[in-house]
Amino acid sequence: MLSVGENMSIASLTKYSIGGVLRKRKIDEVCEAQRRTLDLKTPSLNQLIENLSGGNQQKVLISRWLLTDPDILIIDEPTRGIDVGAKAEIHRLMGELAKQGKAIIMVSSEMPEILGMSDRIVVMCDGSLVGEINRADATQEKIMELATRFSVEVVA
Amino acid sequence: MEKPSLDTAALQLMLKKFNWRNFLREYMIIGILIIFVAALAFMTEGNSIAPVNLVNVVRQVSAIGIIGVGMTFVIITLGIDLSVGSIVGLAAVVSASLVQMPGGSLVKFAGIDLPVIVGILAGLAVGALAGFTNGFLIARFRLAPFIATLGMMSIARGIAYIYTGDGRPFSDLKPDFNYFGQGYLFNDPDVKLSGIPLPVVIFIAVAAVATFVLNYTKFGRYIYAIGGNEVAARVSGIRIPRVTIIIYTISGLLAGICGVLLAARIGSGNATLGTGIELDAITAVIIGGTSFKGGVGKIWGTVVGALLIGVINNGLDLLSVSPFLQIVVKGCIIIIAIIIDERKNSKAS
Numbered sequence: 035m036l037s038v039g040e041n042m043s044i045a046s047l048t049k050y051s052i053g054g055v056l057r058k059r060k061i062d063e064v065c066e067a068q069r070r071t072l073d074l075k076t077p078s079l080n081q082l083i084e085n086l087s088g089g090n091q092q093k094v095l096i097s098r099w100l101l102t103d104p105d106i107l108i109i110d111e112p113t114r115g116i117d118v119g120a121k122a123e124i125h126r127l128m129g130e131l132a133k134q135g136k137a138i139i140m141v142s143s144e145m146p147e148i149l150g151m152s153d154r155i156v157v158m159c160d161g162s163l164v165g166e167i168n169r170a171d172a173t174q175e176k177i178m179e180l181a182t183r184f185s186v187e188v189v190a
Numbered sequence: 191m192e193k194p195s196l197d198t199a200a201l202q203l204m205l206k207k208f209n210w211r212n213f214l215r216e217y218m219i220i221g222i223l224i225i226f227v228a229a230l231a232f233m234t235e236g237n238s239i240a241p242v243n244l245v246n247v248v249r250q251v252s253a254i255g256i257i258g259v260g261m262t263f264v265i266i267t268l269g270i271d272l273s274v275g276s277i278v279g280l281a282a283v284v285s286a287s288l289v290q291m292p293g294g295s296l297v298k299f300a301g302i303d304l305p306v307i308v309g310i311l312a313g314l315a316v317g318a319l320a321g322f323t324n325g326f327l328i329a330r331f332r333l334a335p336f337i338a339t340l341g342m343m344s345i346a347r348g349i350a351y352i353y354t355g356d357g358r359p360f361s362d363l364k365p366d367f368n369y370f371g372q373g374y375l376f377n378d379p380d381v382k383l384s385g386i387p388l389p390v391v392i393f394i395a396v397a398a399v400a401t402f403v404l405n406y407t408k409f410g411r412y413i414y415a416i417g418g419n420e421v422a423a424r425v426s427g428i429r430i431p432r433v434t435i436i437i438y439t440i441s442g443l444l445a446g447i448c449g450v451l452l453a454a455r456i457g458s459g460n461a462t463l464g465t466g467i468e469l470d471a472i473t474a475v476i477i478g479g480t481s482f483k484g485g486v487g488k489i490w491g492t493v494v495g496a497l498l499i500g501v502i503n504n505g506l507d508l509l510s511v512s513p514f515l516q517i518v519v520k521g522c523i524i525i526i527a528i529i530i531d532e533r534k535n536s537k538a539s
Contacts, residue, residue, distance in 0.1 A: 036485070
């Protein structure tokens with residue numbers, strides 16, 4: 035079982051090791067920094083991740099990928115099944131990351147989240163792209179109209 | 191006056207925060223070992239803790255322990271390696287056949303006089319190759335570790351018998367080779383029983399390196415990650431097939447080392463060497479606290495587990511318990527250890 039800290043660093047160990055040997059102090063440092071920026075609620079980085087709440091587990095996983103220092107972050111349903119407080123925090127975090135210049139591709143099926151977070155919305159229906167809407171023009175109706183544009187052949 | 195009282199308060203807080211149940215769960219095995227050693231010492235009227243016997247026990251333990259270290263890696267990743275016992279036999283006959291004294295009886299390669307190191311390396315290479323094959327079958331063809339290593343268990347033993355021709359062991363080995371199984375480090379010829387038997391030295395070295403690998407390297411972290419949650423490990427970018435192949439190769443290599451040491455210890459390479467040692471090694475790993483459910487395990491636990499098995503084996507011998515009954519006892523120990531593992535890890539989660 036991996037601890038919170040180990041879970042955070044697992045995808046970026048190559049960066050934090052020399053010749054395969056872990057730079058433990060460095061890893062603790064960056065994990066601690068992540069813990070503070072994301073306001074992660076855990077008694078310690080040595081805690082097992084399964085003991086954390088769903089929202090905090092999600093934050094750990096976001097940290098995991100942030101530690102790899104990506105330019106583009108693809109997030110699939112980032113707030114599914116977590117409580118409202120954690121949801122707002124994750125949204126705030128995504129906003130901050132975007133401000134730092136990271137591109138975020140968020141996949142979501144939750145309307146308010148899409149409308150609230152996106153600069154550009156790409157709608158898919160039945161496995162294919164059906165339209166693109168800018169933030170200014172985005173409304174629930176438009177998105178739903180695109181999302182239900184099933185082809186006639188399928189219906190018939 | 192104030193300071194000491196503060197310290198007591200801090201100490202009390204520490205004691206309160208200290209999780210006794212976890213502590214007991216973690217180190218219970220050491221207590222059990224001490225109880226067994228004491229009980230056996232009592233029952234054998236001290237014979238079991240006589241220096242001669244202790245040296246004997248630790249030497250036996252080193253064989254189980256070296257294999258147990260590889261088995262720990264394997265079991266942490268939710269695998270199993272049943273082939274180690276047969277690999278021991280194969281490595282033993284291969285290395286022994288290359289270090290026979292020219293002009294001895296039943297020489298496999300008459301007229302060839304190779305340096306001892308060639309025989310040793312050949313034994314290790316055979317072990318590593320068998321282990322690599324296990325890993326390759328598991329990673330590439332997605333065979334269950336149980337199946338792949340069960341097959342290898344049969345294949346390696348079979349090859350070992352075929353290699354010996356008529357099944358007779360290769361004896362008349364060079365003294366330099368036997369030294370690795372029979373010699374001592376820091377031996378003072380004037381003092382009886384001084385020094386540490388070489389197999390024990392090698393066991394300690396293997397355990398130390400493995401502990402370092404598990405705790406301080408990327409590879410070690412990957413092993414725990416795969417055992418904890420294989421899907422999560424894969425999506426985190428860990429190349430699972432590669433890690434799997436390396437793990438089984440290590441297990442095979444350690445079995446090879448064990449085969450060479452056992453051949454050197456008894457001064458002959460016998461195809462039946464190592465029969466059943468996989469069970470002892472698995473038992474040592476499990477009673478050492480490594481979970482069959484994966485992701486959890488420590489090398490020191492396996493070391494203590496191997497010591498416990500060695501002490502029990504030896505104690506039963508000293509008490510003249512029938513060897514057949516001993517096998518029954520061993521089976522019971524495995525089952526009890528797994529019941530404890532089951533309870534421990536279902537409570538923990």
